[in-house]
Amino acid sequence: xxxxxxxxxxxxxxxxxxxxxxxxxxxxxxxxxxxxxxxxxxxxxxxxxxxxxxxxxxxxxxxxxxxxxxxxxxxxxxxxxxxxxxxxxxxxxxxxxxxxxxxxxxxxxxxxxxxxxxxxxxxxxxxxxxxxxxxxxxxxxxxxxxxxxxxxxxxxxxxxxxxxxxxxxxxxxxxxxxxxxxxxxxxxxxxxxxxxxxxxxxxxxxxxxxxxxxxxxxxxxxxxxxxxxxxxxxxxxxxxxxxxxxxxxxxxxxxxxxxxxxxxxxxxxxxxxxxxxxxxxxxxxxxxxxxxxxxxxxxxxxxxxxxxxxxxxxxxxxxxxxxxxxxxxxxxxxxxxxxxxxxxxxxxxxxxxxxxxxxxxxxxxxxxxxxxxxxxxxxxxxxxxxxxxxxxxxxxxxxxxxxxxxxxxxxxxxxxxxxxxxxxxxxxxxxxxxxxxxxxxxxxxxxxxxxxxxxxxxxxxxxxxxxxxxxxxxxxxxxxxxxxxxxxxxxxxxxxxxxxxxxxxxxxxxxxxxxxxxxxxxxxxxxxxxxxxxxxxxxxxxxxxxxxxxxxxxxxxxxxxxxxxxxxxxxxxxxxxxxxxxxxxxxxxxxxx
Amino acid sequence: xxxxxxxxxxxxxxxxxxxxxxxxxxxxxxxxxxxxxxxxxxxxxxxxxxxxxxxxxxxxxxxxxxxxxxxxxxxxxxxxxxxxxxxxxxxxxxxxxxxxxxxxxxxxxxxxxxxxxxxxxxxxxxxxxxxxxxxxxxxxxxxxxxxxxxxxxxxxxxxxxxxxxxxxxxxx
Numbered sequence: 001x002x003x004x005x006x007x008x009x010x011x012x013x014x015x016x017x018x019x020x021x022x023x024x025x026x027x028x029x030x031x032x033x034x035x036x037x038x039x040x041x042x043x044x045x046x047x048x049x050x051x052x053x054x055x056x057x058x059x060x061x062x063x064x065x066x067x068x069x070x071x072x073x074x075x076x077x078x079x080x081x082x083x084x085x086x087x088x089x090x091x092x093x094x095x096x097x098x099x100x101x102x103x104x105x106x107x108x109x110x111x112x113x114x115x116x117x118x119x120x121x122x123x124x125x126x127x128x129x130x131x132x133x134x135x136x137x138x139x140x141x142x143x144x145x146x147x148x149x150x151x152x153x154x155x156x157x158x159x160x161x162x163x164x165x166x167x168x169x170x171x172x173x174x175x176x177x178x179x180x181x182x183x184x185x186x187x188x189x190x191x192x193x194x195x196x197x198x199x200x201x202x203x204x205x206x207x208x209x210x211x212x213x214x215x216x217x218x219x220x221x222x223x224x225x226x227x228x229x230x231x232x233x234x235x236x237x238x239x240x241x242x243x244x245x246x247x248x249x250x251x252x253x254x255x256x257x258x259x260x261x262x263x264x265x266x267x268x269x270x271x272x273x274x275x276x277x278x279x280x281x282x283x284x285x286x287x288x289x290x291x292x293x294x295x296x297x298x299x300x301x302x303x304x305x306x307x308x309x310x311x312x313x314x315x316x317x318x319x320x321x322x323x324x325x326x327x328x329x330x331x332x333x334x335x336x337x338x339x340x341x342x343x344x345x346x347x348x349x350x351x352x353x354x355x356x357x358x359x360x361x362x363x364x365x366x367x368x369x370x371x372x373x374x375x376x377x378x379x380x381x382x383x384x385x386x387x388x389x390x391x392x393x394x395x396x397x398x399x400x401x402x403x404x405x406x407x408x409x410x411x412x413x414x415x416x417x418x419x420x421x422x423x424x425x426x427x428x429x430x431x432x433x434x435x436x437x438x439x440x441x442x443x444x445x446x447x448x449x450x451x452x453x454x455x456x457x458x459x460x461x462x463x464x465x466x467x468x469x470x471x472x473x474x475x476x477x478x479x480x481x482x483x484x485x486x487x488x489x490x491x492x493x494x495x496x497x498x499x500x501x502x503x504x505x506x507x508x509x510x511x512x513x514x515x516x517x518x519x520x521x522x523x524x525x526x527x528x529x530x531x532x533x534x535x536x537x538x539x540x541x542x543x544x545x546x547x548x549x550x551x552x553x554x555x556x557x558x559x560x561x562x563x564x565x566x567x568x569x570x571x572x573x574x575x576x577x578x579x580x581x582x583x584x585x586x587x588x589x590x591x592x593x
Numbered sequence: 594x595x596x597x598x599x600x601x602x603x604x605x606x607x608x609x610x611x612x613x614x615x616x617x618x619x620x621x622x623x624x625x626x627x628x629x630x631x632x633x634x635x636x637x638x639x640x641x642x643x644x645x646x647x648x649x650x651x652x653x654x655x656x657x658x659x660x661x662x663x664x665x666x667x668x669x670x671x672x673x674x675x676x677x678x679x680x681x682x683x684x685x686x687x688x689x690x691x692x693x694x695x696x697x698x699x700x701x702x703x704x705x706x707x708x709x710x711x712x713x714x715x716x717x718x719x720x721x722x723x724x725x726x727x728x729x730x731x732x733x734x735x736x737x738x739x740x741x742x743x744x745x746x747x748x749x750x751x752x753x754x755x756x757x758x759x760x761x762x763x764x765x
Binding site (some may be wrong): 306 | 675
C-alpha cells in the first residue's frame with residue numbers, strides 16, 4: 001500500500017477513533033469482515049453482542065449515559081435489518097447513535113444478491129439522516145457529516161451503508177474534507193424578542209409551571225432551569241425522559257406528570273395559568289385529551305426543533321433554540337412574579353396525595369424499587385425496560401442528575417432496558433448501573449447476559465417477575481372487563497438458573513422481608529453482572545392512572561371501586577370497564593409488561 | 594391530534610417548491626413526509642438547478658391546511674432540503690405543459706384547430722384521424738382546454754406538472 005493510502009475500512013475506523021469513540025458494538029458477517037479486520041490492533045474496543053438489536057440498544061445506552069455518540073458496526077441483510085428497532089428507539093428519543101452497515105458490493109445493489117437488503121430505504125423513516133456510500137471519495141466526508149449530524153441540533157441516529165468493495169478500495173486521504181450540508185442549520189440561542197416576551201409572560205403569571213423534557217438533559221440546561229425555578233419560585237414537573245433535568249428531590253419538584261405521573265404534578269398542570277415546556281414535545285402520554293390540557297393557560301414552548309412548534313396545539317410563545325442557551329438568556333431578563341400562594345397550594349397537594357401503594361399481600365415491585373432507591377442513595381444510573389415496572393421505577397426512583405435515567409420513552413421498546421444498561425456501564429465504569437426490567441421485556445434481549453458476563457461488567461438487572469405482560473393485563477383488567485388475552489407468560493425460564501448458566505451471579509427475592517438483605521448482597525457484588533429475580537405479585541396495577549384519551553382531571557388515584565378483580569359478566573362488565581366516564585383511547589397505544 | 598382529517602379541516606390543493614441538495618434518496622425522503630401524513634401528491638416535477646449540485650422540485654399535493662404546516666416543517670427538517678415553501682400564486686409565475694392527443698376526423702379538424710389557436714396551442718402531429726396539440730400555461734388554462742376538447746374524444750393527455758418561479762428578486 002502506497003504511503004497515505006488507506007482502505008475504506010481503515011478510513012471508517014480512523015474516523016471513529018478520531019472522534020474519541022472507545023467502544024463499538026456489533027456482530028460481523030460476510031461483507032463487514034473488512035471493517036472488523038481494520039479494528040484489529042486498534043485502541044477501539046469491539047464489543048461483540050449476541051444480536052444486532054442488543055448492539056444498537058447498547059450504543060443507545062452508551063450515548064444516553066455519556067452524551068457521546070454510540071457506534072454500531074453490523075453486516076448487511078439480516079444484520080442490518082436487526083438494527084431497525086434500535087434505530088427507531090433512538091430516533092423517537094433523539095439519541096445520537098451511528099450504525100454502520102456492511103452492504104453487498106456496489107455492482108450487486110438491487111440484484112437480490114446474498115444478504116443484500118435495501119437498509120438505506122428500509123431505515124429512512126427512523127433515522128435523522130442516512131448515507132449509501134457508492135464512491136470511496138465520499139467516505140471520509142460522509143463519516144464526518146454523520147458524527148456532526150447525530151450530535152448537533154436535535155440529536156438522532158445516522159445510518160451509513162458501506163458496500164464491501166468500497167470498504168476494500170483504497171484512497172489517498174486526510175480526514176479534513178469540508179462538510180457539505182447546505183440544508184442543515186443548528187438553531188442557536190433563540191430569538192431575543194420571543195425570550196423577552198416569555199419573560200414578560202412569566203412575570204405576570206400567578207400559577208406557573210415549568211415542564212422539563214429530554215431536551216434539558218440533552219443540552220445540559222439543568223443548571224439554568226434550576227436557577228430559573230428557584231429565582232421565580234416556579235413548581236417543576238418533568239416528563240419520563242426529563243428525569244435528570246431537574247432534581248426530583250427538590251422542594252419545587254412535582255416529579256413526573258402524565259398517564260402514570262404523580263397526582264400533584266397533574267393537578268398543578270391542570271390548574272396552572274402558565275406552562276413553559278423546555279425540551280418536551282407535548283407527547284400524548286403527558287397531555288391526555290388535548291382540548292382539556294391546561295385550558296386557558298399561557299403556553300410557552302422552548303425546543304430546538306422548529307417542527308415541534310404548534311405541532312400538537314398552537315402555543316402563545318415559541319422559542320426555537322438550544323434549551324441551555326435560551327434559559328440562560330431568559331434568566332437575564334426575568335423579574336420575580338408573585339407565586340407564593342401557588343407554591344403553598346402545590347405543596348399542600350404534595351402532602352395530600354403522595355405516591356403510595358398497598359403493602360399487604362405478596363412482594364410489591366414498588367417496595368423493591370423504594371428499597372433500591374434507599375440502598376443506592378438515589379445515586380445509581382437507572383435503566384428501565386417498558387411496562388408497569390418502568391412506571392413504578394419512574395415514580396419511586398427519584399433522579400437528581402443528568403444522564404442518570406435511561407428509558408425508552410417515545411418508542412416504548414420492550415427489550416431495551418438490559419442491553420442499554422450494558423452500554424451505560426461501558427460508558428460510566430465508575431458508577432453503579434441498575435437495570436429494572438419486566439419478565440416479558442427481559443426475555444426479548446436476555447441473551448446479552450453473555451455480553452455482560454464476558455466483560456465482567458458489574459451491571460445489575462432486577463427482573464420484576466410477575467409472570468404477565470403486566471401493563472397490557474392492567475388495561476385488559478381495567479378497560480376490557482378483565483378479559484385476558486395474550487398476556488400470560490407461562491413457560492418463562494427460571495431466571496436464576498438461566499443467569500447461572502451464563503456464569504452470571506443470581507439472587508431471588510420472594511418476600512418483602514427479603515428485599516433489603518438480598519438487594520444489599522447484590523449491590524455489593526461487583527466482580528461481574530448479577531441478576532435479581534424479584535417474584536412480585538402477579539396482578540398489581542399502576543396508579544395513579546389517566547386512561548388513554550381522557551383528560552388529566554380524570555385521573556384515577558386507585559382502582560375504581562366498581563371494578564371487580566375478576567371478570568364480571570355482561571352489563572356489569574361494561575360499567576366496570578368504563579370508570580370515570582371519559583372517552584377511551586385505543587389501548588393499542590399502550591406499553592406492555 | 595395531528596390527524597389529517599380533523600373536523601372542519603379544509604382540503605385544498607397546495608403548491609410547494611423545494612430547493613434540495615442533489616443527493617440520492619432525497620426524492621424518497623420528500624415523498625415519505627407526504628405519505629406518512631396522508632397527503633396525496635398530485636404532481637411532482639424535479640429538475641437540476643442552475644447549480645447542478647442542487648435540484649428544484651415543485652409538488653402539488655392535496656390535503657388540509659394544518660397538516661400542510663407540519664409537512665413544510667418536516668420538509669425543511671430534512672438534511673438535504675435547503676428550503677421548502679408554499680406558494681399561493683400571486684408572488685409566483687406558474688407554468689405547465691400538456692400534450693393532448695384527440696380523435697380528429699377531417700370534418701372536425703378546423704373546429705379543433707380553432708380551439709387550439711385560441712389557447713395558443715401548437716399542432717405537433719396530425720394524422721387522418723388524430724391530432725396532437727401542445728398547450729402551455731397555468732394549470733387552470735390547461736384544465737379549461739381539456740374540458741373544451743373533451744367532447745371530441747381525448748385519446749391521451751400527458752401533463753408535465755406545475756413548475757414555478759417567484760417574481761422579481763425573491764428567490765424561489
